[in-house]
Amino acid sequence: MKKTLLLGCLLFAVNAFSQAWDDVYDAKYSVGVSFQDKGIGAEVGYEIGLSNYLSIGFIYGYVFKTETLPPIYDSWDININDGDNADSFEKMNMAASLNVHLTPFFKMDGESIDIYVGTSGGINGAGVQGGFKYFFMENLGVYFNGYCPIIANKFLIDESSTRVYYNFYLKPVVSAGVSFTL
Numbered sequence: 001m002k003k004t005l006l007l008g009c010l011l012f013a014v015n016a017f018s019q020a021w022d023d024v025y026d027a028k029y030s031v032g033v034s035f036q037d038k039g040i041g042a043e044v045g046y047e048i049g050l051s052n053y054l055s056i057g058f059i060y061g062y063v064f065k066t067e068t069l070p071p072i073y074d075s076w077d078i079n080i081n082d083g084d085n086a087d088s089f090e091k092m093n094m095a096a097s098l099n100v101h102l103t104p105f106f107k108m109d110g111e112s113i114d115i116y117v118g119t120s121g122g123i124n125g126a127g128v129q130g131g132f133k134y135f136f137m138e139n140l141g142v143y144f145n146g147y148c149p150i151i152a153n154k155f156l157i158d159e160s161s162t163r164v165y166y167n168f169y170l171k172p173v174v175s176a177g178v179s180f181t182l
Helices: 002-011
Strands: 027-036 039-049 054-066 092-101 113-122 125-135 140-152 173-180
Touching: 027 054, 027 140, 054 113
Parallel strands: none
Antiparallel strands: 027 039, 027 173, 039 054, 054 092, 092 113, 113 125, 125 140, 140 173
C-alpha cells in the first residue's frame, strides 16, 4: 500500500511555486460549481504558466441539475422532445483556454491576487472569459470566473433528427470554487 501511495504521489507531483501566479510552469488546479441557463454543474480545471503574463488551461464541465426542457411542437402538434432533459453530451464541456494575467500590468499584489482575461475553445464552441483568484493561504484560494460564448459548434448535432438540442454552454456561464496548488 505504501508503494502504491508513493507511486501515486510521484505521478501527480507538480512543481508549483507560491501563491497567485509565479511565472513559467506554475500549475494551478481548480474545482468548482458552474451556473448557467437552465442548469447547475460542476467543473474541474488545470492551468499552467507559459510566462509571467500567459497561461494555458484545460477545463472539464458537466451540468448535473437541469430544468425539464419545455415541450416543442411540430406542425402536427406532436411534442418533438417530450419535455425530456438533455442528454449527457449536451451537458458536457471540454475546453482549452489561453489567459492573459493582468496583475503584473497593474503592479498589484501578485502574491495573493490574480486577475485574468482570455479565450476558451472546446467541443461546444468558443468564447471569452475573465475572472480572478484570491489566495488566502500559500497553496489554497478561491476563484470566480465568467464565460461568454461567441461561436457555437454545430458539427456534433444530427441535423436529420427531429429532436431539439439544448446546449447549456451556448449561454453565459458563471463559476466559482476552490483553486489550489500541489
